Amino acid sequence: MSLPSVTATLLQSGGALPEWTALAPTLALALTALALLLVDSISPETKNNALLAGTTAVGSFVSLAFSGWYLAAGTGQSGTGGEIVLYGEALVVDGMYLFFSAIFASVAAMVAIASYDYLAGKEYQGEFYALTMLAATGMTLMASANSLASAFVALELASLPSYALVAFLKKNKGSVEAGLKYFLIGALSSAIFVFGISLVYAVTGSLLFSDVAEALGETELVGVAGVGVLMIAGGFAFKTASVPFHFWAPEAYEGAPAPISGFLSSASKAAGFAVAFRVFVEAFSLSAIPEGINWVILFQILAVVTMTLGNFAAATQDTVKRMLAYSSIGQAGYVLIGLAALAGGASSQNGDVMGAAMAHLFVYGFMNTGAFLFIALTEHWGIGRTFEDFNGLASKAPMACAAMALFMFSLAGLPVGGGFFSKYFLFANAVFAGFWWLAALGAINSALSLFYYSRVVKAMWIEDATSEFEIRSKPVGLYAGIMIAAVGTFLLLPAFGPIIETAQTAASALFGA
């Protein structure tokens, strides 16, 4: 732990607090969801957006504060006795859980703040925030799942509210259609996922990661186990919008309310990676798994195909939101390097590569959410969806456009925001791990991504306006959300050191276990 481990206090594991408090980041989100439901059931028609968005934001910040505090205090980390296992080993709290919880809570907070304006005047606001919080709760549980059963439940807890959230604009055909498609693909993917779990259970006789790993090492049913592993990977590929489970993503991101697009493409994706990292490192540990089940190759294929397909498709889109949707598929391809560039045995490189992928997700949480919130802002203003519609926007809204330019360049990996370092560390660590070709493909794809990201910036800042904008107001909440994201993205450039160190320590702990 790079953060002050010297001053680490024993909060849990025999310290001042009972062990269950280690789950506080999850509990804060869950309680917020319940509080929102309570408000909603007392006055179902409430349009007191300030109260609802405020409660959600406060709940998210509390969760974030718990994660930050625990990370600093060393809860569940090697400095204070290692991971904390709860509820019959169903859940585990360690550095990785806390790290990802921080991502989810940050994104949820930004989304809540921005939704204050986005939802103004709309119906069913209470449900919206409650569902968001429930999804966030599910995501944190995904990060802490220690058995395949809890992983599945957590995944569904995160997914089901998401379907409803995508279809939230009930009167909007696109929104409803996207929600339905998302749900159908989700159902299919869940089926594949749960079938995979059953196969693995059939081979190993357990759902606990540690038992699975042990049993897999001695199994003779390599084929059955292999099919199970592949299908479980499919379930995660759905959640992370990786090819070929990505089909829902462009439509869902485009049809959903823009803050929800940001939420899904940043937090939900990160959650998919969180559980995938843990399952594949702990349950299907490379040191124990039979020779024939080489899932590293599987992720190499997925990484290459995902980043290439995502970026190539993004390059030819006409609407900005859909471009962002595909770019987010491409970004998932980069993060998959965190699983694809692993080597057998106890290589210290493994932790570094995966940590770099985690750090990229952290930065991505800010810059991608910010980009979608900017789209939310343009939707709020009623500006069209295509690149041309953005022409000359900077002259009307320079602050927001500057923030958007920052997000775009940071997503492309230029050194204006944290995206530069996160991508750099990801590729560099892939090279150090010996997978230079993965890094090279990533770099080529990044170069291509610069093309379509700069199209947005060019339209906003260089082109002349083709039509008059009617910008009636500068919504405070949306602006605040965008600015939080922008400041976060920018500050992560100088402050990337602690992030990458925390992430790599957390990831290394996973490999050490």
Added chain:
Amino acid sequence: MAAFDYAPVIVLLPFLSFLVAIGTAIFARGKNVLPKGGALPGIVAMAGALLLSIWMFVTVEAQGAYDQTLYTWASGPGEGTFTLTFGVLVDQLSAMMLVIVTLVSLLVHVFSLGYMNDEDETGLPRYYAGLGLFSASMLGFVVADNLLMAFMFFELVGLCSWLLIGFWFREPGPPSAAKKAFLVTRFGDYFFLIGVVAVFATFGTSQFSPIGGMEAFPVLAEEALTGSAEGINTFGFDAATWFNIVGLLVLGGVVGKSAQFPLHTWLPDAMEGPTPVSALIHAATMVAAGVFLVARMYGFYALIPTTLAIIAFIGGFTALFAATMGVVKREIKQVLAYSTISQYGYMMLALGGGGYVAATFHLMTHAFFKALLFLGAGSVIIAMHHNENMWDMGGLKERMPVTYYTFLSGSLALAGIFPFAGFWSKDEVLYETLVHGLGGSPLLLAAYAMGLLAVFFTGFYTFRMVLLTFHGEPRSETARNPHGVRWNVKGPLVVLGVLAATAGFANLVPVEKLTGANVDFLHDWLYHGPETLNGEHYSTLLHDVAGYTAADFSVLISAAVSLGMALAGVGLAWMLYNDPSPEEHTAKLGAVKDLWYHNYYQDEFQVWLAETGGLGIARGSDKFDQGVVDGVVNGVSSVSLFSGSRVKRVQTGVVSNYAALLTLGVVVLMVALGLYGGWFL
């Protein structure tokens, strides 16, 4: 070591004046905010820098040299990586140079009050900003303690010369001259840059002297040649051969900046800049930078006799070559320009001929008398309402006596007449080359012969210039009623006039030989530097590694010969031009006149080279760039966009298609991995 803590301030003071002036130029355009258009901040800054430099000089005398890394801006992890730093090295050589540069720059600032402010020039903040940055860059170069830092400031110096030569950018001449200066010196700098990289690749360091765990490349090179080399990569060459290659690469930058043949062509054109700038460029900054660089890393050059011989030969040849061209010029600044090229040739001759002290000595005296001559010429040009043609002058002696007597002092120094400064230093240059040549190097003797012959031409053109400008009857209306000059012009002239007459007493080698009195002060000064950066070490290296031996030859005979040559030149000029209304005698030279007048057709030749060879290569690379590089890039992008549009079509919007494709994808993956992992066996 408190004094040395202030060493970076010497560089920062003129930089501050640059910031003040440029800030005014940008933010208060057209408003007269700064008193004297920025001259006062510049003068104050340079005066401060001069005082600090003198303090450094005194402190070096008392405490010895100082070398300190100030800032490490890049360092690699672990073995085999480079550490790149900014550091300050104040030793005997750089302390002397600091005083020279700050003094000349201060005087140039003061003189500019007369040349620029009193003439109501516009854009003064920009002018003083340029002067400030120019001085700061040169001072940074002087105190640089490693080659990379030196290179950076070397480039900044080049940038500033471009800014200042092209100061009057609305006229056609100056921008073109500025571009030429920039491009020609940049051509040399390419080699220098490769040389810097080569030094890093070879030694892993570019420090001039060892400091805090970092080794110095001249020391490593010496160890390599004397047999105990470790960790040095000579790329498969013999160490000595490789060092020669590296030395010659760095020399490329020197030849460009110090205007040595064949990269001297930018310098005469650079006369298009304001005259005070010419003084600064020729005396203390730009041109001096090249020679100073060789002196700075003399511990490296002293190891490689082949390169030394090339340096000496280039120097000797340039000295003679440029002097002949100066003979026929009509404009006063043109004559001075060629004299500069010629004089720097002498310095190179000295460095190549094993005369480290002689070269430094001549660098110093030349700085004073050439600054003086340019400022004197500037004074004449003010008086002549910016007419520079000497054939329109004449008879200015009575009308501007201060300018005349100080200019005469500088001219006597330039011609090398006893006892003016140039006599002592030029004599030592020739003497050192001669004795080392006699010690067994015929090439040095040839270089010496050219240098000696150039003395005659120098005496001739110098006094042709003096006689045409100041003597005889006025040949134009303006010469009869010249514009007066004020204290701010006369003051710097007097200071430099005194120095041009007396600076030679810093190193009276012939007197010492004659009387036995210990009066070679500069020699002693430079022989007491840091362990690997002093004259004594260099002469040991020259003797032990390069195989230079000094023959026993009387310094008096050498001095007498060169003085005789100079007097002959002066005498010939006197005979031909000391006439109330002198005639042009250039026609008597016949075809040679055209050759000299057109500068040996060097400009034409270089243009021809550029147009045939350079343009061909440029066309070829353009084709390659447009066709192959752009073709690949464009191809990649159209392929991506095309495949992107195909990918888009897969996204049909029909959810059952998605489900089918998804399932198909899983099956394909399952079959592929299953076959690979043998699941179906």
